[in-house]
Every structure is written in structure tokens, then in C-alpha cells.
Amino acid sequence: MKIFITVLIALLGLYPFSTSLAQSTEKSKPNIIIIFTDDQGYGDLSSFGSPNIRTPHLDKMATEGQKWTNFYSAASVCTPSRAGLLTGRYPVRSGMASDVTRVLFPDSKGGLPDREITIAEQVKKAGYQTAMIGKWHLGHREQYLPTNHGFDTYYGIPYSNDMDATADKPSYWEYADEHIPIEYYNVPLMRNIEIIERPADQNTITRRYTQESISFIEENHDQPFFLFLAHSLPHIPLFVSEEFTGHSDAGLYGDVIEEIDHGVGQIIKKLKELEIEEQTLVIFTSDNGPWLVFRTHGGSAGQLRAGKGMTWEGGMRVPAIFWWPGTIKPEIVTDIGSSLDIFPTISHLVGGDLPDDRIIDGFNLTPVLMGEDDSPRNEMLFYRGATLYAARKDNFKAHFIIEGAYGQFEEKQVLETPLLFDLSEDPGEKYDVTDQHPEMLEEIREMVEKHKENLVEVKDQLAERE
Template structure:
């Protein structure tokens, strides 16, 4: 063990007053090429860029699914979504299932150590009967937010930009208006998008300030709605970017990150706080310029190509993490075991898929992760994983396009690109070809035969360890479970307003 790393861990675990604080910021549908610090020429993200300039920026960081709910489950549990049953697809307002209560979240990991815990923003891991799957039943003391995706309700008549610019396009119909919830109580329905981020910033400020005043370590989980469709922005951000509505939404998100940093500085907690920033899946390219940018990567949301699952990621901790860039392999799965290591929390006694990133973050050392598995939106024991990354190589056993990645010229990304099996798999060298355009030839490069044998061995060993949990999404939906602030009103769902 590196003794300098051990000394940092000991420093923060020997005295409860010195336990580090943790903030996880999770963007929504943000592409690898959307941020200024990742090369976008017109994105205005000064506060996120500050995290990158003064933190560790990852170039090879992955989520576990190219859509929302399963990706969020993996981050909070350190386990692939197939284990917890958050598949296929995503949860809806009336879903009967949710993140199983026997799964251990980061919040539940930290509670025994005396941490204050809060979630603010997009939950999307189920509501369920009597709100049984909401954050307050999953280890979080406080929650303010929309419990699912903000397009999962009628939006055509809602205002997304001031003074009265209606939301672009159509969202779900035939369900309740999108609610804003505090704890498990609806505060407003439908939500007012124009002041939503201000409400979140005030909540975050109060939570951090109260925790600091009481000398209580805290964990804040901020899964933002930005930059998911339909984009929205309040008066301070609307029209202020160079990228139109998408850029305005991204700027508003960045402003909230700035509020978090300001609050940490004012409370004197910034040097004792690890901020980890990343995103849930790639950009929704079907929305064209309003859907985000994957940079040089192939395809986007809904696919297991790099554009669907490789994400921007930044670890920021002043005085502890030395600024720089790492090309080491890492994942959202690794956040839980890393927080456990730094806090001294006990890991849950389950099969974890994450690895500790402490050495990687604090010393810019080697990653403990050598592989990454790529599951589609609808994994099954029959098809299992679609692709596997081993070191710098990625093997595709199946490929398929997606509606979310339609409209781009690359036909591989479009929904008309049906499921194709590849035997032998398509193999790409992601260091020389991150665009996944040029599969390596087994005929011309004979050294690849031993690589393929190793890939197949790793795949077989991993699949032997995978036990699929009962699908929470296949439990179906009940319209009566959709959150309604006046549950006895008629006619539903239009009467659910307050």
C-alpha cells in the first residue's frame, strides 16, 4: 500500500469531526463533448470548468447504462443494474417497482457514521405504493425534487423559458402533471420550471450550511434534470449562452454548481469536501442541436457505443487531489467503494462491481479497474452484455442503433440499425480509434487471437458471477400510483394540480 494514501484515509477516519464531506453531481443526458473543459467551443460552463482546472479530469469514465434509471441505480449501489433489477428501460410515474429496499445506497452506507444526507433533483428510481421507493426510504434524510424524468408528464402548455416560451415538443401524455416533492409530499403540481433551479440552490445552501454549523459531515447527491429534454432555464440563464436553449439549460446547471462552491467556501468546508461530477448517459442525438454532443465518440443515448456510455467526469478536492488528467479506466460503479474507503464506512456484504479509486484520485496512480461491461437498455440472460472493454480494447458482441440516437448521419446509430450479433466480436483499439470506426482484423493482426481468448475468458468469468435480480420494471404500472396532490379528485389525471 502507498503510505501517503493511507495517511489521508487515516486522517479522515480517526476523528468524526474530520470526516470528509461528499457531493456527487450527476448531469442528465450530457454528452462527452458538451462541456467547455472537454473541448466544446461555445459551451459556457465556468464553474464546472473550474472543477476540471483544479481537479482530476477523467477521459475514460463510464456509466453502466445508456438510459436513466439503471445508470442511477448503479451509481448509488456500486452494482450493475442487472443485479438490482432496474431493467429493462426506465421507471415511470405509476411503476409498481423501484430500487429494492434491500439494496444499500451510498447514503445508507454513510448514515451509521453520523452523516447528514440529502438528495435534490431527479430521483428516477421509483415512487411506488405510498412513496416506498423515494429517497427518504433509501437513506436520505431530506429530498427535494421531481421523482422521475421531467418529460414524464404533459409539457406542451408549460413554460420552459421566460417570459412565456412554451416547452419545445411533446412529452408524455395521459399521466399526471410533473410534481415537485419535498420529502414524500407534493409541494407543487405542475412544477414551475422557471424557479426550479433557484429552489434547488436554496435547498443545497441550507443543507450545507446547517451541516457545517452543527459540525456534522454530509453527503449531498445532486442528480440534475439538466440537460435532458425538454430544456428549460430561468431568467438568469435564458438567452445568456451561445448554444441556444440547450446552452441556456447547461448554463443554469453550471450556475447551481457555482452556488454549491460558493456555499462550501462561505462555510469553510470546501477543503474537507470531495466533489465528484459526472453524468448518467450520453446525449439524446434525436433532438439534434437540442440534444447534446458526444464529441468524437460514436452515437449517443440508447446505444452501447462510446457516445452512449463514456461520460465527462471530474474529481475535485482542494489540497488533496492534485489537478491533472487521467486516462485510467473508471466508472460510476467505483464511487460507492471510494466513498466507503475515504470515510471508513463498512461495505455492504453483497457482490459489488465497483473498485476503490482512492489511489487513482489521490496519487494519479493506476486504476484497479481493467474491464467495463456494456449492457443495453434491455439486458437479458439470453443476450447479457453487448460489449466489453479490456484495458484499451473494446469488443462488441452485439450492436444496435436506438431511437434516442436517431437523426445523425451514422447509420449504425439509428433505430433502423437492428440487432446484429458478431462472432468473432468487433474489436476496437480505443486509444487510437475512440470513434469505433475501424475494427481490428483478426486475419491481419495475429496477436489479436490471444487478446480475443482473454476477452472471452473475462466475459465468461463475469457472466458466471452475474445473478439477475427480479426486474422491477416488468412489475408493470398502475396509474393510481402516479403522484397526485389531490388523490381523490376527478377526473384524473388532469385534476392533479395544486
């Protein structure tokens, strides 16, 4: 009897330890937060060179984590860029890039196909709670919404905030420096698959996205979670809350960025209050470059050439910050990275295998984040729609086709002799070095041909409209 009681006590004593060990093992998987802005340029954070926009919270993240200076979006416009981030695949592979129309619209019939695997679906297999908050733009019909692509919940505007424009809306140039009525854009605010507000009050949308994010974190902080916060701004038309009106030294655009930065600070504060900051990876980046045609409402690409819609550096090189206290080695990373790499990186961190039935174009960046190795990415392809316009290998970038966008820059030219730039010395792409480095041009051509051999034609998801 004494032996039985002794064993029983020992087993009971082990029970809390076993439970604690199981919880500890579960929490060893990091929480993941991706904060994705819309049309924010490379030069629109003070830590990335803005002289008049203050972003102290993002700057602190960049100091405490890693600031990537050669980081690329998957495309230079909204829909394909988001498809690339969530799947780790060039959007041409999923049919989410089109030469017919560049993005999805409220009358579009298509969306991200269910055969595609998203980051949310990857982490769900690892036991994560998932939420998508903000701009989706991968199909507004029910079968394409976030709740059918691995997200437990959705709260946001399903496409760009300048869509559903009303007939009485004045031209942009008539209200370029003023606040405008939200009724000019009849965009819906959705919760899961239901419209809960129309038109969405965009004056408060940034604040509400942040509040929803914090609520999700509070509700799920005791288990692994994945939050994809995709701000609708600073895509035009610009809206900002009363609290941040006139807050910046950079006009309305600066106010919008500073409100987003404030929201980032609120999220970081909540992580620290819950004592989970060392268990949480936060990634901040933008979907593409600035929409330059809108002047002071369009942001800046800094010293980079051109902006949104184009395959010049300003259209696809974006600010990127990785923050994970106690795990990420703080430094400025000048290696090449891409939003395509987020899918395999997160898959690795949560212990998930990459799909073996498809090509994944992203690379696992974990060795760089841990300070163990250089980036495995030494190349990047630049698509405009479903057509490859340019390609980068190491420090050299070749342009095979050049074309402006939205009435700015050059007419379309298919170049008989490609342009070649050494981005290590010339990130502004001003000085053609084709004659000095013909061998690099040949290497890039071979890389492009190898890539094209693995392309399979799929249905264009953007072309069909009502």
C-alpha cells in the same frame, strides 16, 4: 487541597481540548457532494471540448482537481445508471435493468429493492447527514423514495421531466426552438414523500435545486454531510430561468448547461465562505450520453460514437471531475473509471466496510485521487437492459451486439464475429482491429464468461406496470 485544585484546573483546561479533538476527529471524514446531470454528453463542457458552451466553474474544478477522460456510466439510460451509481453494482444484479422496458415510468410498480445498500445508507452508518435533491427515477412509490434508501430528506422530481405529458402537448418538433408552457408536463415536485407543486415549474427548477443544496450545506456544515444533487436537465424538454435565457452561444441547450455550471459555482462559493472546501469532495458527472435524436436540444458526445441508449462510447462515456482542494492531486486521468466506483470510494473515505454478502462491481479510486497509484479498474461491461452488448479490457473494446436507439443508427445485429476497437487510438470506434488482435478478443470473451458465472437471476423491477 492545593493538589486537588491543581488537578481540577488541569482537567478543566483539558475539557475544551477534548471536545475540540472529538469534533476534529468527526470532521476528518470528508463531506461528499455528487452532482449528477441528466443526458449531458461527453462534449458538453468547454473543458471536455465544447466549442460554444462556457462552463468556467466546472472547468476550474477540472483544473484544480482531476478530470477523468475514460469514465463510464453504469448504463446508457436513466434508471439503471442511477441504480449503478448508488449501489456500486451493475444494475442487472438489482433488477433495475430490463429487456422489457428501459426505465421506470409513472405507472411502474417497481423500484430499487430495499435489500440494496445505497451510498446514503453507507455514510449514515458513519454519522453523516444525507440529502437527495433533484431527479430520483428509482421508484416514485413511497417505499422506493429516497427517504427509504438512506436519505434524511428529499426535494425533487421523482422521475424524468418529460413524463406525465398532457394530451394537448404538441410534438417536440413544433417547439424545438422555443420555450414551452410548464403545463405540457404534469410532473410533481416532492418534498420527502409529499407532492408540493404540480406541475413543477421547470423554468426555475435548476435554480431551486441549487438553492436547496446551499441551504442543506449551510445547515449541516459543522458535521459530515452527503449531498446527492441530481439535476433534471439537460434531459428534454429543456427549461431555463429568465436570467439564463439567451446566455450562451449554443442556443437553449447551451443556456441550460451554463445555468447548471453557474449553480456549481454557487455551491463551491458557499463551501469557501463556510471554510469547508478542504473538507469536501465534490464529484461531477452525467448519467449517460446525449439524446441525439433531439438535434440541438440533445447535446454532443464530441468525437465519440453515438449517444444515449446505446453501448457505443457516446452512450456511456461521460465527463467526470473530482475536486477536493488540498487532498486530490490535480491531473488529467486517462485510466478507466466508472460511476460504479463511487460507492466503494466513498465507503473507504468515510471508514465504512463494503458489504460482504453481495458482489460489488466498483473499485476504490482513492489511490488515484491521492496520486499514489493507477486505477484498479481495467475493464468495463456495457449492458443494454439486462443483456450484455459489449465489454472493454484495457484499451480494447469488443461489441458482441450492436443496436441503435430512438430511431437512429443501426438495426439490432447479433454479431457472429465481434467488432474490436483500440480505444487508445480510436475513441470514435471507427476501425475494427479484430484481425490484428485476436488474442485480445479471446481475453475479453473469457472476462465476460467469468462475469456471467456470478450473475444471479432477480426480479425485473421495471417490467411490471399498471
